[in-house]
Amino acid sequence: xxxxxxxxxxxxxxxxxxxxxxxxxxxxxxxxxxxxxxxxxxxxxxxxxxxxxxxxxxxxxxxxxxxxxxxxxxxxxxxxxxxxxxxxxxxxxxxxxxxxxxxxxxxxxxxxxxxxxxxxxxxxxxxxxxxxxxxxxxxxxxxxxxxxxxxxxxxxxxxxxxxxxxxxxxxxxxxxxxxxxxxxxxxxxxxxxxxxxxxxxxxxxxxxxxxxxxxxxxxxxxxxxxxxxxxxxxxxxxxxxxx
Amino acid sequence: xxxxxxxxxxxxxxxxxxxxxxxxxxxxxxxxxxxxxxxxxxxxxxxxxxxxxxxxxxxxxxxxxxxxxxxxxxxxxxxxxxxxxxxxxxxxxxxxxxxxxxxxxxxxxxxxxxxxxxxxxxxxxxxxxxxxxxxxxxxxxxxxxxxxxxxxxxxxxxxxxxxxxxxxxxxxxxxxxxxxxxxxxxxxxxxxxxxxxxxxxxxxxxxxxxxxxxxxxxxxxxxxxxxxxxxxxxxxxxxxxxx
Numbered sequence: 001x002x003x004x005x006x007x008x009x010x011x012x013x014x015x016x017x018x019x020x021x022x023x024x025x026x027x028x029x030x031x032x033x034x035x036x037x038x039x040x041x042x043x044x045x046x047x048x049x050x051x052x053x054x055x056x057x058x059x060x061x062x063x064x065x066x067x068x069x070x071x072x073x074x075x076x077x078x079x080x081x082x083x084x085x086x087x088x089x090x091x092x093x094x095x096x097x098x099x100x101x102x103x104x105x106x107x108x109x110x111x112x113x114x115x116x117x118x119x120x121x122x123x124x125x126x127x128x129x130x131x132x133x134x135x136x137x138x139x140x141x142x143x144x145x146x147x148x149x150x151x152x153x154x155x156x157x158x159x160x161x162x163x164x165x166x167x168x169x170x171x172x173x174x175x176x177x178x179x180x181x182x183x184x185x186x187x188x189x190x191x192x193x194x195x196x197x198x199x200x201x202x203x204x205x206x207x208x209x210x211x212x213x214x215x216x217x218x219x220x221x222x223x224x225x226x227x228x229x230x231x232x233x234x235x236x237x238x239x240x241x242x243x
Numbered sequence: 244x245x246x247x248x249x250x251x252x253x254x255x256x257x258x259x260x261x262x263x264x265x266x267x268x269x270x271x272x273x274x275x276x277x278x279x280x281x282x283x284x285x286x287x288x289x290x291x292x293x294x295x296x297x298x299x300x301x302x303x304x305x306x307x308x309x310x311x312x313x314x315x316x317x318x319x320x321x322x323x324x325x326x327x328x329x330x331x332x333x334x335x336x337x338x339x340x341x342x343x344x345x346x347x348x349x350x351x352x353x354x355x356x357x358x359x360x361x362x363x364x365x366x367x368x369x370x371x372x373x374x375x376x377x378x379x380x381x382x383x384x385x386x387x388x389x390x391x392x393x394x395x396x397x398x399x400x401x402x403x404x405x406x407x408x409x410x411x412x413x414x415x416x417x418x419x420x421x422x423x424x425x426x427x428x429x430x431x432x433x434x435x436x437x438x439x440x441x442x443x444x445x446x447x448x449x450x451x452x453x454x455x456x457x458x459x460x461x462x463x464x465x466x467x468x469x470x471x472x473x474x475x476x477x478x479x480x481x482x483x484x485x486x
Contacts (some may be wrong), residue, residue, distance in 0.1 A: 016284075021269040026258075030261030073447070073449060114431070174260070184317045184357065186318075187316075190318060220256075
């Protein structure tokens with residue numbers, strides 16, 4: 001059986017302008033791989049309603065899960081929740097369960113739950129909440145879209161709340177063989193090795209170190225014994241090519 | 244006149260599996276902003292021909308420029324050049340100009356230009372080459388798609404070769420005001436300020452420092468005097484809210 005598939009939608013002008021370097025994609029990619037969910041595509045788009053709605057619809061119809069980050073805070077440019085609701089033609093309003101969470105949180109801090117903060121209780125009808133142990137304002141899951149915050153610490157906490165509830169498949173295993181030879185030397189025998197193990201994928205990643213070219217070859221698959229056999233053959237191959 | 248628009252296509256299983264953290268998106272975003280080209284969307288996809296062709300067609304028809312990174316090396320999983328050619332129904336073969344570059348490069352190093360390395364001379368008909376001062380194997384521009392390497396040092400060198408040839412618009416300017424108050428405090432007056440400067444964009448980026456919530460507010464636009472006026476008003480606003 002194939003693993004569930006996923007896409008990620010990163011929402012934020014600050015990433016596209018180069019002001020902020022996104023950290024959530026790399027984090028989510030690693031967590032999904034461990035959980036046996038195959039991340040197939042990531043899109044980064046701006047805080048623009050048309051773009052958010054169109055991308056959500058496109059990704060939600062193609063993949064089993066969509067994970068979003070960004071745009072669920074209290075300010076005027078936080079429009080993600082409303083756009084996700086619109087993508088599914090679902091009504092959205094301040095929901096009692098989310099309001100109660102925020103009320104208790106701000107009461108404890110002796111801070112007023114003003115209109116801006118109340119925006120964070122806007123949750124589409126029928127969505128389930130995603131726990132936010134850091135700053136309380138919840139994410140939510142609507143259909144197959146999981147809506148989370150953009151601040152990395154909060155995003156990571158929400159992923160930790162959410163992932164155990166999702167059915168994963170077989171975790172993708174990998175083995176890396178490091179070769180101090182350029183890709184051009186190993187490309188042809190590597191192609192033959194890849195053909196001999198059709199249920200594994202072989203990626204080749206060149207690097208430069210102290211002016212010398214090297215290649216990391218990563219073998220990926222879900223079958224540990226095939227992976228071991230391929231890594232052994234590959235190590236022999238690299239040894240033959242470097243001696 | 245509006246700035247030219249752009250999208251980026253990052254091609255690589257290693258990003259989606261979490262093995263590698265992409266560095267090229269952040270670099271390109273910053274360079275395009277300086278050059279006056281508006282990056283509107285980034286897609287990260289796997290080394291899969293169907294995905295590369297479909298994404299290339301979708302992005303090339305929506306944006307003025309598409310920049311790709313990854314998948315133009317000598318190994319069996321380097322399929323980007325062929326997929327870009329297929330996306331435009333253009334023939335591709337080993338081209339004499341690219342072969343001559345590689346031949347001279349490998350002759351200098353006393354290394355054989357084998358079949359795998361020759362793959363890097365596969366260039367679609369009619370494409371212009373993008374100079375690679377680091378490892379010679381060129382990128383190329385076909386129609387409005389600029390195809391570059393994934394290794395960050397080479398990607399950056401190719402961007403430096405390419406960008407001066409592209410017509411840019413007015414660089415996007417920005418000013419940041421740092422406020423040691425949460426977003427919930429400033430959200431409402433910030434929304435009013437944003438409404439008063441419709442040709443500027445106001446982004447609000449919460450952070451935590453030593454357990455205290457703060458907010459960086461970034462004002463962006465192409466008109467320096469409007470930007471100065473808005474930043475002055477915003478600083479006054481922040482001062483009023485924190486004293």
